[in-house]
Amino acid sequence: MSTKKMTTVGVLCAMALALNLVIRFPMIPTVSFLNYDPKDVVIVIGGLMYGPMTSLIMSAVCSGLEIFYRGGTPLDVVMNMISTCAFACTAAWIYKxxxxxNGAVFGLAAGVIASTASMLLWNYIITPIYFQIPRETVAMMLLPGYLPFNLLKSSLNAGLVLFLYKPVATILRRSSLAEKKVYEEKRSRGMVLLGFFIALTAICVTLALQGWI
Incomplete structure (x- = not known):
């Protein structure tokens, strides 16, 4: 990994952690202990720029550092990485x-499905051990709680990636933190509108579930 790439990845990790600190809120009342934060948006952008391995590295760094200021256990790091990597690495691999x-849209859609499915499986396996509750109780929470949470979370992140990827990429390029060839595609108004629509829909559904609209 070149020095410039290491610097860029470091900057992106710092951005992801800053967002994690500033923005954090529940999305589904039935699983209010699960909170959304937008760090995955930055991790996906890093993956789209440099490939799925970059998303994996960023996920490990951010998940590991998060326990120092939010607390937690190694199991929290593992679950965080599974969720992030299923989304970010899938999207980055397809886009690569x-x-x-079309590759970006398909990759993000596949990432949403992969993240949602993987978290249903791993929450069914791990949550009973973590919280010391019966597996049957967790099973009853999968469809009304874990499924909509992970689907909304991933969809919101996918929309934000489509909306923000080019501006973030342009800033990094103009700051000489990344090479121009990483951003060959022209910004598409259709992609921006699609990203805005997906993100807005996810936000409105979340607000409706919370009873705010």
């Missing part, structure tokens, strides 16, 4: 092999 607008 199809660096087009």
């Amino acid at each position: 092999h199809n660096r087009t607008k």
Whole structure:
């Protein structure tokens, strides 16, 4: 990894952690102990720039550092990484092999599905051990709680990535933190509008579930 790439990844990790500190809120009342934070948006952007391995490294760094200011256990780090990597690495891997607008959209959609499915499985396996509750209780929470939370969370992140990728990429390029070839695609108004629509829909659904609208 070049010095410039290491610097850029470090800056992105710092951005992800800053967002994690500033923005954090529940999305689904039935699982109010699960909170949304937007760090995955930055981790996905890093993956789209440099590939799935970068998303994996950023996920490990951010998840590891998060326990120092939020507390937690190694199990929290593992679950955090599973959720992030299922989304970010899937999207980055598909985009790496199809660096087009359609590839980005398909990669993010696949990431949403992979993250949601993986968290249903791993919460069913790990949550009873972590909280010392019957597995049957967790099973009853999967469809009304864990499924909509992870689906909304991943969809909101996907929309924000589509909306923010090009501006973030442009800032990094103009700051000489990344090479121009990483951002060959022109910004598409359609992609921005799609990202805005997906993010707005996820936010409105969240607000409706919380009874705020």
